[in-house]
Amino acid sequence: MLAEPPGDAAPQPLTARLRLETRDAHDKIEANPQFARLMAPDLTREEYRALLARLFGHHAPAEAALAEAMHLLPAALALPRRLSRTALLAADLAALGFSPSRVEALPRCVGITIRNREQAWGLLYVLEGSSLGGQVIARHLAGLLELGPGTGAGGLVPHGNETGQLWRGFKSMLDALGAIGGIDADAVIDSARLAFDRLDRWVAGG
Numbered sequence: 001m002l003a004e005p006p007g008d009a010a011p012q013p014l015t016a017r018l019r020l021e022t023r024d025a026h027d028k029i030e031a032n033p034q035f036a037r038l039m040a041p042d043l044t045r046e047e048y049r050a051l052l053a054r055l056f057g058h059h060a061p062a063e064a065a066l067a068e069a070m071h072l073l074p075a076a077l078a079l080p081r082r083l084s085r086t087a088l089l090a091a092d093l094a095a096l097g098f099s100p101s102r103v104e105a106l107p108r109c110v111g112i113t114i115r116n117r118e119q120a121w122g123l124l125y126v127l128e129g130s131s132l133g134g135q136v137i138a139r140h141l142a143g144l145l146e147l148g149p150g151t152g153a154g155g156l157v158p159h160g161n162e163t164g165q166l167w168r169g170f171k172s173m174l175d176a177l178g179a180i181g182g183i184d185a186d187a188v189i190d191s192a193r194l195a196f197d198r199l200d201r202w203v204a205g206g
Contacts, residue, residue, distance in 0.1 A: 011178075011179070013171075013175040013178065013179070014174055014175050014177070014178030014179075014183070014185050014188065015125075015171045015174055015175050015178075017178075017185060017189065018125055018188065018189055018192055021189050021193075022189065022192050022193055022196060025192075025193050025196035025197060025200070026129075026196060028196070028197075028200055029196055029199060029200045029203075032200055032203055032204055033204070034051055034054070034203045034204060034205075035051075035203060037051070038051065038137050038140070038141075039136075039137065039140055041144070043141075043144060043145070045096070045145055048096075048141070048145065048147075048152075049093070049096045049097070049098075051203070052089060052092055052093055052096070052152075052155070053093065053098075053106050054202065054203050054205075055089055055155070055203070056086070056089040056090065056093060056103065056106055056155075057106050057107050057108050057109055057202065058109045058198075058199055058202045058203070059085045059086050059089060059127070059155075060086045060089075060108055061108050061109050061110070061112045062109070062112050062123060062127060062195075063083040063085060063086045063127075064086075065112045065113060065114045065123070066079065066083055066114065066120060066123060066124060066127075067079070067080075067083055068114070069114040069117075069119075069120045072114070072116065072117040072120045073117060073120055073121070073124075074173060076169075076173065077169075077170070077173060078166075078169075081159075081166070082124070082127075082128065082159070082166065082170075084158045084159070085127070085155050085158040088154040088155035088158050089155035090103050091150075091154060091155075092152045092153060092154055092155050095150065095151050095152045096152045109198065109202045111198075112198070116187070117183065118183060118184050118187035118188045118190075118191055119187070119191045120191075121174055121177075121183065121188045121191070122187075122188045122189065122190065122191020122192035122193075122194070122195055123191060123192070123195045124170070125170075125174070125188070125192045125195075126192055126195040126196055126199065127195075128166070128167060128170050129167075131156075131157060131158055131159055131163050131166075131167070132163065132167060134155075134156035134157045134158075135156075135157050135163065137156050138153050138156045138157050141153050141156070174188075
């Protein structure tokens with residue numbers, strides 16, 4: 001009796017594709033000299049403040065764009081809970097000596113627009129994923145500069161103890177959409193790559 005040929009392999013989850021197909025863009029950000037300094041043993045408080053200011057200038061318009069596009073995303077995603085980094089970064093800068101007027105006057109990244117749900121999911125993938133890496137950086141800063149939530153490093157881990165839970169929920173919802181063909185996977189990946197590149201260039205000063 002002949003064995004039946006194997007059926008088609010299960011499609012790769014969308015978040016697995018995202019991780020694979022944006023790996024080079026992610027690696028480029030990690031190699032960005034400004035970001036790399038975050039893990040340096042001789043990082044100064046002044047360097048850290050300057051990078052926080054650049055991050056604020058990126059995340060403020062990015063989170064504002066996502067807030068305006070909230071109708072494109074499922075309510076179960078609890079988007080307002082996820083869009084907390086702008087306020088936390090502003091509080092970090094205040095703890096490190098920035099006045100409210102100085103924070104408000106910081107340069108902002110321009111051109112962050114969301115026209116469809118694929119663009120929203122792609123941008124959110126980059127922002128949510130960065131909170132995972134922020135955990136490692138936060139531990140380093142706690143030991144090196146004695147910074148933590150409330151003293152200048154709250155924006156690195158914006159979801160606190162909920163980081164893992166929120167990330168798993170994000171992946172589950174996006175993978176479910178991908179599995180039923182409810183979203184253009186290639187467009188989500190293109191959006192994530194654009195978001196990685198924009199963040200990389202912004203932090204580098206471009």
